[in-house]
Amino acid sequence: MIELRQLTKRYGDRIAVDGLSVRIQTGMVTGFLGPNGSGKSTTMRMILGLDAPDHGAALIGGVPYADLSWPLRSVGALLDAGAFHPGRSGRAHLTALAASNDVPAPRVEQVLRIVGLSGVAERRAGSYSLGMRQRLGVAVALLGDPGVLLLDEPVNGLDPEGIRWIRDLLRGLAAEGRTVFVSSHLIAEMALTADRLLIIGQGRLLAETTVAELAAGHDNLEDAFFRLTSQTTDYRGTEVS
Numbered sequence: 001m002i003e004l005r006q007l008t009k010r011y012g013d014r015i016a017v018d019g020l021s022v023r024i025q026t027g028m029v030t031g032f033l034g035p036n037g038s039g040k041s042t043t044m045r046m047i048l049g050l051d052a053p054d055h056g057a058a059l060i061g062g063v064p065y066a067d068l069s070w071p072l073r074s075v076g077a078l079l080d081a082g083a084f085h086p087g088r089s090g091r092a093h094l095t096a097l098a099a100s101n102d103v104p105a106p107r108v109e110q111v112l113r114i115v116g117l118s119g120v121a122e123r124r125a126g127s128y129s130l131g132m133r134q135r136l137g138v139a140v141a142l143l144g145d146p147g148v149l150l151l152d153e154p155v156n157g158l159d160p161e162g163i164r165w166i167r168d169l170l171r172g173l174a175a176e177g178r179t180v181f182v183s184s185h186l187i188a189e190m191a192l193t194a195d196r197l198l199i200i201g202q203g204r205l206l207a208e209t210t211v212a213e214l215a216a217g218h219d220n221l222e223d224a225f226f227r228l229t230s231q232t233t234d235y236r237g238t239e240v241s
């Protein structure tokens with residue numbers, strides 16, 4: 001389980017995450033939704049100890065990320081799919097990470113199979129398509145067989161087959177009893193993937209809900225989402241007549 005306690009982050013006079021308190025439960029996919037700039041990535045970075053909160057805490061299984069003995073074996077994360085050495089093969093990248101995190105070597109072949117990259121594992125990762133890079137990023141997240149998975153916009157840039165693959169994978173991982181926390185600004189995609197939704201705007205929690213609860217009383221899910229977040233969007237175009 002992930003617990004956020006009054007999590008707060010400022011950049012200068014701008015508040016990116018504003019007193020976020022919530023529990024992200026095991027055994028389900030929790031969708032983290034909000035408009036651009038609403039604080040999703042900053043929240044995920046704080047959970048992973050990559051940014052320090054100004055106030056409050058983010059705990060994984062009761063402890064901050066920095067206190068985990070083998071982080072990769074507790075939490076798997078996909079933040080930036082391009083974060084690997086372009087000259088190394090996919091297999092070499094995973095093998096190096098496995099060795100430095102005390103993960104048994106055979107796990108590399110397992111995760112390559114799970115993400116469907118076994119056939120291209122010897123190719124330079126720099127030559128991978130966006131979808132293949134995303135799959136390699138997921139392989140890294142799964143390498144330590146962690147109980148908690150964090151994915152920031154994992155379907156960005158993927159084709160429909162890739163999107164369906166990620167969706168089925170996340171649902172399967174949650175069904176195995178893991179905590180799956182996935183951010184998106186696409187309500188329609190989250191409606192197909194997430195059991196629960198956390199919706200934020202300007203760093204604040206706007207709703208902790210389910211797809212059915214959110215949609216109730218509205219013509220469609222998109223309208224419900226826009227109504228909830230409309231006061232918190234920073235940039236909005238004007239209509240063209």
Ligand SMILES: Nc1ncnc2c1ncn2[C@@H]1O[C@H](COP(=O)(O)OP(=O)(O)OP(=O)(O)O)[C@@H](O)[C@H]1O
Nearest residue numbers: 011014016034035036037038039040041042043185
């Ligand atoms: N390193 C930084 N320095 C200054 N401001 C930042 C920094 N990182 C984020 N911000 C600001 O904090 C706010 C939240 O940004 P964040 O990237 O967390 O939002 P997001 O919901 O992930 O957005 P998106 O959907 O566009 O990725 C924004 O106003 C952003 O400009």
